[in-house]
Amino acid sequence: MNLIIRGIIQVQEITLLIWRVLRGIFRPPLYLREIIRQMDVLGFGSLTIILLTGFFTGAVLALNTGNTLQKFGVQSVSGQLVATSLIRELGPVLTCLMLAGRVGSGIAAELGSMLVSEQIDAMRALGSDPIKKLVTPRIVALVTMAPALTVICDMVGTLGGLLAAISFQGQASSVYMSSAKVAVTYNEILGGLIKPTVFGFVIAIIGCYKGLSTTGGTVGVGRSTTQSVVVSSILIIAVDFVLSKLILSLLLGP
Amino acid sequence: MANKFHAIEFRDVSLAFGDRVVLDRVSFAVRYGESKIVMGGSGTGKSTILRLTLGLIKPDSGAILIDGEDITFYTEEQMMKVRHKIGMVFQEGALFDSLSVYDNVAYRLREQKAPESEIEPVVMRMLRFVDLEDAVDKMPNELSGGMRRRVGIARALVGSPKIILYDEPTAGLDPITARTICELALKLRDLEEVSSIFVTHRLQDIEVLASEYVVRDDFGNLIFEHEGDKLCLINTKFIMLKDGNVIFSGSDEEMRGSGNPYIRKFLDNER
Numbered sequence: 001m002n003l004i005i006r007g008i009i010q011v012q013e014i015t016l017l018i019w020r021v022l023r024g025i026f027r028p029p030l031y032l033r034e035i036i037r038q039m040d041v042l043g044f045g046s047l048t049i050i051l052l053t054g055f056f057t058g059a060v061l062a063l064n065t066g067n068t069l070q071k072f073g074v075q076s077v078s079g080q081l082v083a084t085s086l087i088r089e090l091g092p093v094l095t096c097l098m099l100a101g102r103v104g105s106g107i108a109a110e111l112g113s114m115l116v117s118e119q120i121d122a123m124r125a126l127g128s129d130p131i132k133k134l135v136t137p138r139i140v141a142l143v144t145m146a147p148a149l150t151v152i153c154d155m156v157g158t159l160g161g162l163l164a165a166i167s168f169q170g171q172a173s174s175v176y177m178s179s180a181k182v183a184v185t186y187n188e189i190l191g192g193l194i195k196p197t198v199f200g201f202v203i204a205i206i207g208c209y210k211g212l213s214t215t216g217g218t219v220g221v222g223r224s225t226t227q228s229v230v231v232s233s234i235l236i237i238a239v240d241f242v243l244s245k246l247i248l249s250l251l252l253g254p
Numbered sequence: 255m256a257n258k259f260h261a262i263e264f265r266d267v268s269l270a271f272g273d274r275v276v277l278d279r280v281s282f283a284v285r286y287g288e289s290k291i292v293m294g295g296s297g298t299g300k301s302t303i304l305r306l307t308l309g310l311i312k313p314d315s316g317a318i319l320i321d322g323e324d325i326t327f328y329t330e331e332q333m334m335k336v337r338h339k340i341g342m343v344f345q346e347g348a349l350f351d352s353l354s355v356y357d358n359v360a361y362r363l364r365e366q367k368a369p370e371s372e373i374e375p376v377v378m379r380m381l382r383f384v385d386l387e388d389a390v391d392k393m394p395n396e397l398s399g400g401m402r403r404r405v406g407i408a409r410a411l412v413g414s415p416k417i418i419l420y421d422e423p424t425a426g427l428d429p430i431t432a433r434t435i436c437e438l439a440l441k442l443r444d445l446e447e448v449s450s451i452f453v454t455h456r457l458q459d460i461e462v463l464a465s466e467y468v469v470r471d472d473f474g475n476l477i478f479e480h481e482g483d484k485l486c487l488i489n490t491k492f493i494m495l496k497d498g499n500v501i502f503s504g505s506d507e508e509m510r511g512s513g514n515p516y517i518r519k520f521l522d523n524e525r
């Protein structure tokens with residue numbers, strides 16, 4: 001019972017935080033410089049892990065499915081299989097799970113330690129709104145950078161699949177590539193971009209919320225950090241299910 | 255109008271965190287140009303009073319007035335204007351870790367979109383005031399505790415607020431640095447007519463703040479003098495908190511003469 005009430009309170013507080021972000025998002029000051037800095041730190045800073053994740057995911061996909069496809073004599077579609085899996089599912093989800101681990105935790109830790117060392121209070125005392133100065137830039141940065149990184153992950157993953165198909169299954173690169181191209185349609189890409197946009201928002205808002213609701217000093221910062229990763233990862237996977245259903249029925253037809 | 259109101263006034267302010275009553279109908283007022291020294295044991299709500307004054311938290315009941323304005327129910331946006339008048343020195347400094355000393359001190363002016371050509375002289379003047387010109391390019395983690403505290407003071411003074419809140423600015427510092435900080439407070443009180451709340455435990459601070467004053471001689475030099483036959487300081491008053499109540503309010507002479515056993519213990523223990 002206690003758990004349910006706590007959950008309801010948290011949902012309420014997160015909704016309030018979202019409302020305060022939206023209310024102030026176009027009202028000056030806009031802190032454009034801070035937004036760009038966060039895009040650099042949170043987005044560009046995650047490029048390496050996204051490249052590695054994408055590459056090996058694509059490669060292992062081609063590797064694992066190669067034998068099965070061969071059994072049915074349709075090895076030529078392995079490019080399409082890898083690209084579709086990446087664009088629809090693995091690209092958005094893996095990219096954003098990595099971001100939740102690297103970036104969401106960082107946001108919670110940074111804001112949490114600012115809170116316990118009274119820096120947030122100092123900010124308010126000196127006349128700035130921590131929501132606009134800290135939360136909004138991180139949300140804008142992640143909502144824009146998560147889709148961008150997902151696209152990169154998809155591309156690198158397809159390339160990884162290609163390399164695996166060529167070197168371990170003796171496939172011709174032209175066969176793989178022309179098969180992969182079939183997967184790349186406008187609706188697929190649109191569907192594949194909606195997901196990371198939503199996930200990016202989830203990661204940022206959960207990280208900020210957990211950071212700003214830290215209690216209990218430095219120990220509390222550790223707790224908030226862990227919770228932000230756990231909560232946003234679970235939310236990503238749950239929201240992914242709902243979005244997949246919606247995208248399948250609305251964008252990609254029966 | 256200036257003398258009609260108090261710089262800060264608390265009227266029957268109560269606040270509880272869960273079951274823990276921190277302030278129970280606390281009332282006091284700080285006149286213009288007055289320094290109110292707030293004492294009391296750890297956890298008696300001294301920092302809480304400062305946070306209420308800044309509107310960072312709201313009381314459960316009662317009213318808080320700044321400059322005659324009732325801020326009790328002000329929204330965060332309305333509070334922003336009030337906070338322009340107030341400088342706060344936080345207990346642990348609360349410097350922004352990611353910003354250099356210069357950027358920390360410049361923070362308020364940057365937020366007000368002042369041009370850099372205006373910011374630089376102000377920042378350097380403030381850092382000179384706290385004697386930290388050399389540390390201008392350092393990051394907060396490169397500073398000692400006393401230096402952090404002084405950067406915090408410099409940051410609070412930018413914009414020349416007429417009200418300053420000091421939260422134990424001398425705690426844990428060596429006597430010389432502590433004295434420097436008290437002298438800064440004296441200068442602001444006597445030369446700039448700043449009203450302030452000064453939270454402290456240290457009897458040495460009380461001694462300095464309650465019995466010394468600053469004057470500027472004909473050559474512009476600052477001279478620290480002791481109160482004596484010439485004059486008796488009336489711009490420094492004390493309050494003592496205990497169990498959520500103000501158990502004493504008055505001048506230092508009255509406090510030393512008080513028969514209250516808790517105050518006696520407080521004054522004797524620290525000596």
Ligand SMILES: Nc1ncnc2c1ncn2[C@@H]1O[C@H](COP(=O)(O)OP(=O)(O)OP(=O)(O)O)[C@@H](O)[C@H]1O
Nearest residue numbers: 271274276294295296297298299300301302303345
């Ligand atoms: N956000 C909060 N949540 C719960 N309790 C709080 C909170 N802030 C302060 N308190 C409690 O309120 C009481 C007063 O705290 P406050 O920080 O005002 O004490 P203080 O007089 O400044 O003490 P110190 O001299 O140690 O700084 C303490 O018992 C503290 O536990």
Ligand SMILES: [Mg+2]
Nearest residue numbers: 300301345421
């Ligand atoms: Mg305190």
